[in-house]
Amino acid sequence: DAGVTQSPTHLIKTRGQQVTLRCSPISGHKSVSWYQQVLGQGPQFIFQYYEKEERGRGNFPDRFSARQFPNYSSELNVNALLLGDSALYLCASGGAGSNNEQFFGPGTRLTVL
């Protein structure tokens, strides 16, 4: 069985550009969450989607947006990139009634120059 998949694995952008990151959850999982991890820190919660609806939002600016598709895959969009957006972006999937356990994908490493 495939785990959580994310694409691309690495990405280099310049300030002011826009980026879209993609995630496919574990088969059967309906929840997708996005996290930002800066070097030396724990992951910071950005969004959670369940059944295509936003269920939670962390303390991130409106430049960050996301959506979930009918097949439960998800996209994270970041507009007007800043140098400080350079980080590992992690996607996690979870199933309903799973005691909130989440399973992470390998992440997308974004570098903003």
Place this chain on the structure above:
Amino acid sequence: RKEVEQDPGPFNVPEGATVAFNCTYSNSASQSFFWYRQDCRKEPKLLMSVYSSGNEDGRFTAQLNRASQYISLLIRDSKLSDSATYLCVVTLNNDMRFGAGTRLTVKP
């Protein structure tokens, strides 16, 4: 005050040692608790859930004290392969809040 705080580390221990990690959380309404491990430049992987009654998985024991808002992880007979960063995680209303992690290095 941070929502989830962990021992700053790093912990450097010899093989076979017992090591304990501590974690405190600020929101008493927190609902679920976990330990994840993260290897260098890899994604976090679920190590174990933490229950009020305490739970054990092989060499790993996790405990939760809701009154003190404190979580612990004990690793016995540590192995070289236990070297990683250990992340304390607390959930509230579907939000997972991570500690900054504690780096463990087990040396021969």
